[in-house]
Amino acid sequence: MNKLITKSCEEIMTTLYKPIEFAVDGLLAQGLYILAGSPKAGKSWLALQLCLAVAKGEKLLERETASGTALYFCLEDGYERIQKRLYELTDEPSEKLYFSILADTIGGGLEEQITKFKSAHDDLRLVIIDTLQMVRSETESTYGSDYAELLPLKALAQQLGICIVLVHHLRKAADKDPFNMVSGSTGLNGCVDGLLVLIKAKRSANQATLHCTGRDIEDTELLLTRQGASWTVTDESEDKPPDIFSFAIHDLMLEQLSFKGSATELCGLLTEKYSQEFFPNMMKKNLTLHGYELQSYGVKFSHKRSNGQRLIMLEYDRDSDTGDGRTLMPEPSQNADPAVTAEQTESSQTIDSIDSSATGESNTCEKSADPVRQLAVPFRSAADPEYLLIGGKKVEMKRFSINELLHQCAAKIRAKVFADQGIVLPEFNPAL
Numbered sequence: 001m002n003k004l005i006t007k008s009c010e011e012i013m014t015t016l017y018k019p020i021e022f023a024v025d026g027l028l029a030q031g032l033y034i035l036a037g038s039p040k041a042g043k044s045w046l047a048l049q050l051c052l053a054v055a056k057g058e059k060l061l062e063r064e065t066a067s068g069t070a071l072y073f074c075l076e077d078g079y080e081r082i083q084k085r086l087y088e089l090t091d092e093p094s095e096k097l098y099f100s101i102l103a104d105t106i107g108g109g110l111e112e113q114i115t116k117f118k119s120a121h122d123d124l125r126l127v128i129i130d131t132l133q134m135v136r137s138e139t140e141s142t143y144g145s146d147y148a149e150l151l152p153l154k155a156l157a158q159q160l161g162i163c164i165v166l167v168h169h170l171r172k173a174a175d176k177d178p179f180n181m182v183s184g185s186t187g188l189n190g191c192v193d194g195l196l197v198l199i200k201a202k203r204s205a206n207q208a209t210l211h212c213t214g215r216d217i218e219d220t221e222l223l224l225t226r227q228g229a230s231w232t233v234t235d236e237s238e239d240k241p242p243d244i245f246s247f248a249i250h251d252l253m254l255e256q257l258s259f260k261g262s263a264t265e266l267c268g269l270l271t272e273k274y275s276q277e278f279f280p281n282m283m284k285k286n287l288t289l290h291g292y293e294l295q296s297y298g299v300k301f302s303h304k305r306s307n308g309q310r311l312i313m314l315e316y317d318r319d320s321d322t323g324d325g326r327t328l329m330p331e332p333s334q335n336a337d338p339a340v341t342a343e344q345t346e347s348s349q350t351i352d353s354i355d356s357s358a359t360g361e362s363n364t365c366e367k368s369a370d371p372v373r374q375l376a377v378p379f380r381s382a383a384d385p386e387y388l389l390i391g392g393k394k395v396e397m398k399r400f401s402i403n404e405l406l407h408q409c410a411a412k413i414r415a416k417v418f419a420d421q422g423i424v425l426p427e428f429n430p431a432l
Contacts, residue, residue: 013288014288014303015288016288016291016292016295016301017292018292019292019293020216021066021161022066023054023065023066023068023125023126023162023163024050024053024054024060024061024063024064024065024066025063025064025065026063026217026218026220027060027061027063027196027212027217027220028050028126028163028165028194028196028217029163029193029194029214029216029217030157030158030161030162030163031154031157031158031163031164031192031193031194031214031215031216032150032153032154032157032164032166032191032192032193033163033164033165033166033192033193033194033195033196033214034132034165034166034167034168034182034188034189034192034194034195034196035047035128035165035166035167035168035196035198036167036168036169036170036181036182036183036195036196036197036198037169037170037197037198037199037200037208038169038170038199038200038203039169040203041198041199041200041203041208042198042200042208042226042231043167043198044074044077044130044167045085045089045229045230045231046198046210046231047072047128047130047165047167048072048085048086048089049089049230049231050070050126050128050165051070051072051097051126051128052070052086052089052090052094052097053065054066054067054068054070054125054126055067055068055069055070055094055096055097056092056094056096061210061222061224061231061232061233062233066125067096067125068096068123068124068125068126069096069097069098069121069123069124069125069126070096070097070098070124070125070126070127070128071098071099071100071114071117071121071124071126071127071128072097072098072099072100072127072128072130073099073100073101073103073127073128073129073130073134073135074099074100074101074130075101075102075103075129075130075131075134075135076130076131076134077101078101079099079101082099082101085229088228088229089229089230096123098117098121103129103134103135104135105135105136105137106135106136106137106149106150106152106153107137107149107152108137110135110153111152111153111156114127114156114160114164115156115160118160118162124160124162125162125163126162126163126164126165127162127163127164127165128164128165128167129164129165129166129167130167131166131167131168131169132166132167132168133168133169136149137149141184141185142185142187143185143186143187143190144187145185145187146184146185146187146188146191147187147188147190147191148187150166150187150188150191150192151191153166154191154192154193157193165196166192168182168183168184168188169183170182170183170197170199171183176419176420178197178199178209178211178419179195179197179211179213181197181199182195182197193214193215193216194212194213194214194215194216194217195211195212195213195214196210196211196212197210197211197212198210198211198224199211199419201414201415201418206225206226206227207223207224207225207226207234207411207414207415208223208224208226208231209221209222209223209224209415209418209419210222210224221415223411223412223415225411234407234408234411244329245286245290246290246293246294246297246328247328247329248270248273248274248276248278248329249270249287249290249294249299249314250294250297250298250299250321250323250328250329251273251327251328251329252269252270252273253298253299253314253316254316254325254327256269256314256316257315257316258313258314258315258316259312259313259314260311260312260313260314261311261312262280262309262310262311262312263280263281263283263284263310263312264280266278266280266283266312266314267279267280267283274329283312284303284310284312287301287303287312288301295320296320296322297321297322297323297328298316298317298318298319298320298321298322298323299314299315299316300314300315300316300317301313301314410427413425414427
């Protein structure tokens, strides 16, 4: 009998773990994933587009990617077809994208092939196997057999710290839950770390919905449109406010060098410096979750109990600071929200191009009597697009024509009706 190995709750909650790295932000993390779709739905095009984005460090579906080497097992095509598809997607080849049209089976040498490739390409970030059926050795499809068959690839992805994506098919039977349409038993769904299911409203349509779920990603539905050979996002993306916690701690420690005290005392220092509210009951949690990042900025975090009180200890080491001792968070300007960058220009603080100097009004939201202007202040830097500050959060402004908005709304309605009722609505035509 093997010895039982355990860790206490406190040990787990206070250990600084390396954050999970994403190949595609919020979509594909380290681990094993399935990308499924009906035959000829465009999933292989999306897979190739994914490989190119990672190899070039470019965005995919309006999401940031982690640049690195990508390996595409294109097992149902030849190099001639791969060449043709590449030229439809890009004119510039990438030295970090590799292809193979042959592979061993799972448990029959595939893991060793990927491991050897990783040893020759240390920055390997993504492996796509198109299709799963081409590397399977099991003919039986039960929960246990499907789960066990994928376990070696799941373990390999974790061991190498890479993302492995298996391109797979959907069964013909429709289901309200798109993830139940993945061909095979639910053992496949149970084993992998995430699922991406591409469903087209109809075969001839150039629109589809990408349903995403996983252990490290939020459940998401992306409405996609096929423009030429590329898939693009049709519906609006919602920008998350930047996480400035590590920046704030780093810049405070540039002044303090060391700190030993309670969470309340640390929050007081941060509030005094940045005029923002920090919460003592969240401080230890945030320091732990950001601990790995803080170490790269030269800030070491530890804690202990003393006379029944929890003490936080921070130490700053300039030699370990990848920021080279520079401030990472801009200083707040007078009478302005601290989230506004130092590059904020005077002309960008007006709304609807109203010249406040002509009306005698102040540009700052604190002096404005209009409650709307207190919540939303647009600004633009020399290098950035236009933003709004809404409730202290920086949100990018996007401008659309009325026809673009109507098309987006209509596309969302079509996708919703198809997902709920299986009814295909005609495409929106503003001329009618």
